[in-house]
Amino acid sequence: MNQRIQKHYSNIAHNYDALWTYNPDFIKFVAKNIIEKLELQVNDKLVDLGCGTGLFTKGICKQMQLKYPILCVDSSSEMLKQIPVNHSYEPIFMDAVEFSSKANNLDKILLKEMIHHVPDKNKLIANLFNSLNPGGIFLLILLPPTIEYPLFELAKKTYEEVQPHYKTIETIFKDVGFKTEVSFVSYPLSIDKVRYFSMVKNRYMSLLSRFTDGEIQEGLEEMSAKYLSQSTLDFNDTFVFMVGKK
Ligand SMILES: C[S@@+](CC[C@H](N)C(=O)[O-])C[C@H]1O[C@@H](n2cnc3c(N)ncnc32)[C@H](O)[C@@H]1O
Numbered sequence: 251m252n253q254r255i256q257k258h259y260s261n262i263a264h265n266y267d268a269l270w271t272y273n274p275d276f277i278k279f280v281a282k283n284i285i286e287k288l289e290l291q292v293n294d295k296l297v298d299l300g301c302g303t304g305l306f307t308k309g310i311c312k313q314m315q316l317k318y319p320i321l322c323v324d325s326s327s328e329m330l331k332q333i334p335v336n337h338s339y340e341p342i343f344m345d346a347v348e349f350s351s352k353a354n355n356l357d358k359i360l361l362k363e364m365i366h367h368v369p370d371k372n373k374l375i376a377n378l379f380n381s382l383n384p385g386g387i388f389l390l391i392l393l394p395p396t397i398e399y400p401l402f403e404l405a406k407k408t409y410e411e412v413q414p415h416y417k418t419i420e421t422i423f424k425d426v427g428f429k430t431e432v433s434f435v436s437y438p439l440s441i442d443k444v445r446y447f448s449m450v451k452n453r454y455m456s457l458l459s460r461f462t463d464g465e466i467q468e469g470l471e472e473m474s475a476k477y478l479s480q481s482t483l484d485f486n487d488t489f490v491f492m493v494g495k496k
Contacts, residue, residue: 251325251345254459254460255459256325256326258459259302260326262452262453262454263303263328263329263331264332265452266305266329266332267332270454272446272449273440276439276487277305277309278313280437280489281306281310283435284309284360284362284389284391285313287387287389287491287493288387289358289387290310290316290358291357292317293317293318294316294357294358295356296316296320296356297320297349297353297356297358298320298321298323299323299346299350299364299378300361300362300363300367301323301330301333302329302332303330304322304332304339306360306362307320307322307333307360315338319337319338319339320340321340321342322339323344323349324341324342324343325343325345325346330342346374347374350377350378351377353377353381355383356381357383357385357386357387358388359378359382359388360389361390361391362391362392363391363393365390365414366392366412371414375388375426375428375494376422376426379427379428379494379496382496383496387494388428390419390423390494391490392414392492394490395410395413397409398487399485400477400485402450402468404461404469405461405469408457409457416432416490420432427496428494429494430493431492432490433490433493434489436486438486439486440482441482441483442483447473450473451466453466
């Protein structure tokens with residue numbers, strides 16, 4: 251992970267969950283979809299790779315309790331510190347590619363909104379294929395090529411330039427041997443405008459760590475003018491759910 255990204259997650263770790271929990275139903279909805287797509291069973295050995303604060307893993311545990319602790323792997327110690335200390339989770343401070351080269355005997359793998367941070371995606375996905383038991387499932391979740399987020403234009407343009415395209419990842423999945431299915435999961439969000447603006451000011455997405463304080467301020471002014479007459483911002487949060495079966 252490069253220094254800017256490392257610093258971003260160190261800075262944001264303590265209020266990451268608060269920034270993202272704009273709607274508790276949203277976490278519940280995404281966690282339910284994860285459980286379904288992973289066909290999660292009580293006896294599964296599950297890893298959450300690039301788990302961050304475990305926001306969605308915690309959402310999974312609220313809906314079902316697994317027999318083995320969920321391996322929560324992340325290369326930010328500050329993010330990992332937010333995971334509760336109990337038998338449900340085993341935090342592992344490690345780079346995802348390093349973990350993937352050592353792992354074996356896994357039943358299910360979750361990787362949510364982390365693939366954009368990994369330079370060698372081929373190696374990671376090939377290693378993960380090898381680490382799974384026959385019949386194992388890898389669920390990779392990422393944002394689509396364009397997003398509806400009510401961000402300022404430069405942020406949206408930059409997002410479109412840097413976000414990996416899911417079709418490129420789908421090709422890697424198929425090349426390493428996964429039976430692959432892609433679907434889109436959308437949640438209609440309605441966020442209080444003041445709250446969303448504060449999320450942007452706090453650089454709630456790592457994308458926003460690319461901008462200086464001045465650029466963020468200009469972006470917020472642009473957003474203020476655009477959404478002048480609105481008190482809430484309504485948009486669909488859409489995820490690409492890529493399921494690879496071994
Ligand atoms: C956008 S957050 C997503 C966290 C969590 N999956 C979620 O959806 O809430 C990305 C996470 O990936 C972690 N990360 C970035 N590069 C990584 C790498 N090479 N190995 C392991 N974790 C990494 C970051 O520290 C951060 O916690």
